[in-house]
Amino acid sequence: MRLAPIPTPVITGPRNSGGISFRAVLGTVTAELLEARNDAETAATAAATARTGAETAETNAETAQGLAEDARDAAEAAQAAAEAVGSTNDSIIAGRINDSASATSAALTASTAEQAVGRMSRSKHAPALGLYFPEAEGGGNAASAATNDAAFAAAMAAAVAGGGRLYAEGAYSLSSTFVITGPADLSLATLTGNASPLVKVGDGATVLSRATVYIGDVVRLAKAWGLSPGPGAGVIGTDVGVRIDDTRTCTIHIKHVQNFSVGVDIADDAGSLYNRYFIGHLDNNAINLRAATTGAGGAANESQFHGGRYSHNSGEGTNVAGTRHIAFLAGASSGPNNMQLFGGSIEGNVAEYHVECAGGYNQFIGMRWEATTPKVLFTSASAQRNCIRGGYGAESIVVTQTSSASKNTLDAPGSKYRTASAAGTDGVFVVQNTSSSDQPAWTILDVTGDPFGSGGTAPSATYCVTLTAQHLRGKRTADANPRVDLDFNNGKIGFGSGPSAITQFIRQEGAALLGFQGTGICASTDATYDIGQAAANRFRHAYLSGDIKGGGVVKSGAGATGSRPGAGAAGAGAMWFDTTLGKPIWSTGSAWVDASGASV
Helix, strand or coil, X not given: CCCCCCCCCCCCCCCEECCXXXXXXXXXXXXXXXXXXHHHHHHHHHHHHHHHHHHHHHHHHHHHHHXXXXXHHHHHHHHHHHHHHHHHHHHXXXXXXXXXXXXXXXXXXXXXXXXXXXXXCCCCCEHHHCEECHHHXXXXXXXXXXXXXXXXXXXXXXXXXXXXXXXXXXXXECCCCEEECCCEEEEEEEEEECCCCCXXXXXXXXXXXXXXXXXXXXXXXXXXXXXXXXXXCCCCCCCEEEEECCEECCEEEEEEEECCCEEEEEEECCCEECCEEEEEEEECCCEEEEXXXXXXXXXXXXXXXXXXXXXXXXXXXXXXXXXXXXXXXXXXXXXXXXXXXECCEEXXXXXXXXXXXXXXXXXXXXXXXXXXXXXXXECCCCCECCEXXXXXXXXXXXXXXXXXXXXXXXXXXXXXXXXXCCCCCCCCCCCCCCCCCCCCCEEECCCCCCCCCCCCCCHHHHCCEEECXXXXXXCCCCCCCCCEEEECCCCXXXXXXXXXXCCEEEEECCCCCEXXXXXXXXXXXXCCCCCCCCCCCCCCCCCCCCCCCCCCCCCCEEECHHHCCCHHHHCCCCEEEECCCCEEEEECCCCEECCCCCEC
16 A cells, blocks of 8 residues: 655745745645555555465465364264274274285284284184184184084194184184194184094104194093002003194193093104193093103103192092093004103192103103192003102101112102112212312211301301211211211221320231221220130130239130140240149240149
């Protein structure tokens, strides 16, 4: 907006009145009018700018409001769509997962795979996630046992063919054996039925290798223990919950198995080896865990078992014939070997034997023996070099060995059992104290001793027996010094009283003599004991540098004249009582004489 030009003023009258210059007045007025016009133009420009900004702001506000309304409409539409789709939403997602070209499939990664499983209806397999479901084959929690049998078999086959794993959750009834031939996750599934085995890992024809298998609850509907009772008789159950057959280098998690004759059975023809088992609860199976070789070339060896509970219901009875928690049995070949069981709780008093072992080199490490009297049976010639090592209650274990079992060890705090065997002359235990040959390799304390020296008195002071490479020493706990010292290094035995060091010894003197060092010899009770016997075990000669002193008679040899020894052999001074002459005689070294000196 521009102002109209300012008109030039017309001045009338005298040009100079009262000394005022009309030109100056005119200049001032003109300048002020020009300044006013400029101010007006500036204000008009500012007003125009403000009006434009307001118009722009109004437009932006309308746009923002429109976007907000669009967003609300989209949210309402999405919610309505979700509500309209309902349970079919999982099917839509699953369909998109199956479509390798879809954005949904491309967006999913391994980190979200488990979350995706929980959202699926499982009515279709999800190969993009490597998941295969029995529901996709017609099975399900409400399906019949026969339907589930076929569905599980088909889903397992699809998983193996697709290089994925079978996944199931919920409760399923089965009427025949479900065979797992590849990776499977049944950790949230409950399988019930009376088939035997109800679940089988490995088909027994092809070795299952490097698979990870999770087994949830496996429950027999009708408990029917069938056993061949008797220790060492090869206790065999008639029905099995989970059988492991020809598997190698697999990781197998077993959550819960209940009410079978054999809960978990590791039995094969070709070999189940190098596996790791993680046990949850083996519950009231007559034999909770059994391993045995069933084929001539079979082996159930070299596997690890971690944790778990092994229990029976107390109502089954006590010491029930044939029941075991763990049974490693000899089948067609020698029993399982080098099995390692870590932890795990062995519970209750139902079992006839809590562990029966007919294999070798197996180790039971740090297990909890929760029974009044835990019982272990080592049976058969192949039951050798097994070891039970530590664990709560292990000191209470009662071990039974058949005559052919040997070299088995119970190594537990407070346990009295130690058995071993070593051929040759090296011995069962080889011990060396590398600090000194005269420092103890073994120290034995009495019942009052403190092996840790926590009371301030070390075992080196309170020992009762010490064994070094040079000495076997024994004393009373309170003694400062040994009472007996068997000195291997110097070939002598020392005797002392305890308070003082030993100074009296018996030692070898010459080739065939024992000598007394620092001591004499006496009878412990006066006039009670003899040296030698009258007719046997007599000493031949006595050599003295002093007198023979006695409180009774001194008896010499006696006999008829014809039986007396030769005077030379008897030696000068020897006395003999000649019963023929009826008097004593003495040897001069060459002849016998009587008291008068006459030869006789």
